[in-house]
Amino acid sequence: MDEIISCVKRDYIIDLVKQGKRVDGRALDQMREAVVEKGLIKTANGSAKVKLGKTQVLVGVKLMHAEPFPDTPESGVLIVNAELLPLASPTFEPGPPRVEAIELARVIDRGIRESDAIDLDKLGIKSGEDVWSVFIDIDVLDHDGGLIDAAALASIAALTDVKPPKDEDWKLPEFPLSKLPVAVTVAKIDDRLVVDPCLDEERVMDARLTITTIEDGSICAIQKGGRGYFTREELEQAYDLASSKAMELREKLR
């Protein structure tokens, strides 16, 4: 089932954006309040819950023994999975993950993997046989839009929370995390760019662009979504917005 919105509400939101206003009173370039709570789950090696406005996402990280991939016999494995739980929205249904959940997990995977945030080469145990596998499991608890940003922030927060497992094969002093990739989504509504769209705004947006940046402002992942398009100028504006907002969000990880 898709998200449906009435024509009246659609026109209302678009009219507001035309005047530089938003349905929840924010400025166009303003994120919702983000609250990060770490270490809630004792059974996980690391965990974090992020509230982004009314959206809530919980991420647990587990470190497990696993077989390495044949082409990287000495490197650890990173696996990101996302569940759009039916408790989070009337439009989410039980069953195998749909493409929205797959995209969510893959965009977050790319942000962490491509920034080399985790030094997977240090997570080998026995070449070709045994390595550490980092499972990042994303549980969406309450969906009010901005799932990618909330889940990416919760994922990296959970990684900063990882405590070494009590296991004789764990030889490192701490979990090898060296960068903090942060994703920020910019939506295009009626030819205007708005940061961190809420669910109502997502329902009326033409397209979205998620840009994941690291501390120095360089980009490690991009994903465009939605059936609209972006001009060159909009892409550059979106980068400026996303990179500056990522700096603000990164402060929440401390």
Place this chain on the structure above:
Amino acid sequence: MEKPEKLLIDGKRLDGRAPDELRPLKIKAGVLERADGSAYVELGNNKVFAAVYGPREMHPRHDQQPDSAVLRCRYSMAPFSVEDRKRPGPDRRSMEISKVTREALEPVLFLELYPRSVIDVFIEVLQADAGTRTAGINAAAVALADAGVPMRDLVSSVAVGKIDGTIILDLMKEEDQFGTTDMPVAIIPRKKVVTLLQMDGHFTKEEFKQALDLAFKGCEKIYEVQRQALKEKYAIKEGE
């Protein structure tokens, strides 16, 4: 595959291309008998078919949209298309590619003309060598035009990236695997707007802008070949 020591030697790439050079590109429109529209694309060692069926009645009916047609894209790789055998059927990667392919094509279609119907786009990769999603989009755009589906323009697509610190056009397999960055882009050439943008790797802001410029240039070249393919099939030749 062994990692080569360098991907760029004296300004030339492993296959001898300059950084801003496309692989050889061949496009043919109308290659499948039963489909309403079809196209075949060869981009370097990529071989990709696209077929379009519809607009036709949407099944299952609960997926019908009362005010517009639905564009349904299915990107699939043949089990023999890669070095190892790929398990047949959709995986997470191909499901994501199907989604971004649909979103890349939707902006040029007049879906509101065909309520309750579906336009099916099937993309089959027979031989893969990096850039299959872009080759698939190029084939799908030509196949949609071949099917006579009303369109604002074609969609042209190419990947850009970074190897050994240099921004390059149209990555081949080694460059995709061992390079720093891969950024597939699709544009509507006449409007000069971006309908698909993904990236993984590392770009500074300047590199991102430079890569976008290169992608636009590459897409324009591809656009010419796409148009040529349609002209070849539909132009009235002398003596006919």
